[in-house]
Amino acid sequence: MDDLSHIWEALRDVKDPEIPTVSLVDLGVITSVSVDDENVVHVTMTPTFVGCPAMEYMRSEVVRRLERMEFSGVDVRMNFDIPWSSNRITDEGRAALATFGLAPPAEYEGVLELEVLNNVACPICGSHNTTLRSPFGPTLCRSIHYCNSCGETFEGFKPL
């Protein structure tokens, strides 16, 4: 099998337009990469939220990045074959979310219980003494929380 690591590496250059510290690879939205016999590169992406208006922009950014490489064609598709889950975010991605000031989503096994939103660690002071203010925030993937320890309002990346 061909070594595709240089493609994955190139895709790390493409960032989430709304959270520019996180690459699409670390966000977990790239589900497959392959190159066919005619040197056409095929990439499959899975949307974070189905209604996320940034997904088409992300897709076009992936196309633009791959067009700068030596392929005879670029084919980037979006489907739900592998549904996105916040568990797909890499450790590096979680750290990058925190750098941006967003609490990383709680990791979970099996069925997600939304009660985990009640004691999200504050990205500013680290306290778990926090309260969910609203499960909806400035973008579809964010929730709003309040830290009872440091008194700051902060946003979290939603577990899904």
Place this chain on the structure above:
Amino acid sequence: MSNDAALKDLLFRMADDDLIIAHRNSEWTGLGPIMEEDIAFSSIAQDKLGHSLALYTLLETLGEAEPDTTAFTRDEAQFRCCHLVEYPIGGYDFSLMRHFLFDMADMLRFELLESSSYEPLAKLAAKVRGEIKYHVFHAATWVEQLGAKGSEESHARMQSSLNLVYPLALGIFEPSQFEAELAASGIFAGEAALQEKWIAAISPILERSNLRIPAVADPAQAYGGRRGYHTEHLQPMLTEMTEVFRIDPTASW
């Protein structure tokens, strides 16, 4: 495929419900009673719009027009949404109760569809159910808060909106002419099965909220939407929703 008519009917019901409730929820943008609720209704609207687009895209693969054409060029009689989603937003109490009753049904419908024999729909269902879980979580939190932990006034307003919305919500489950076919082919368990799950899911939450489900003499009062017979509220909304599109249907945005 012999089940095409049945499958399309199911997809149109779902897609049209999502599109119309998305538009109604978006009418709260800028008007929410507190900023968090403004954001919540706007976000839920965006999710629903995304779900309707995904469903119209499935319809396109089955031979229907591309999604924008389907969404923006049909007239009222061609829509298959239920009456519940057509009503104007009313007060926050009305919209919240509608959101609670509709989203619980929406979540449970997709839950049933995760095992649909129509694979593209099963995949979509697996994806969107987690999103709708947030909608239900939001609605249930507020229903309980205002029903059981609020004031006498908030309780009274939640009960009167339940009295108003509940009979309309029964229209979600208007049986289709394809029930037997959908069940036999493993596409969808059916409206009756869904309604049963819905009652079981809303009852304990309403009970905790000190709210009583009203008796409904004739559930069929809210039927008709699935056959193209709508309330007086749908066409004016469609006219407004498609106003910009109609100025130049070929414009690219």
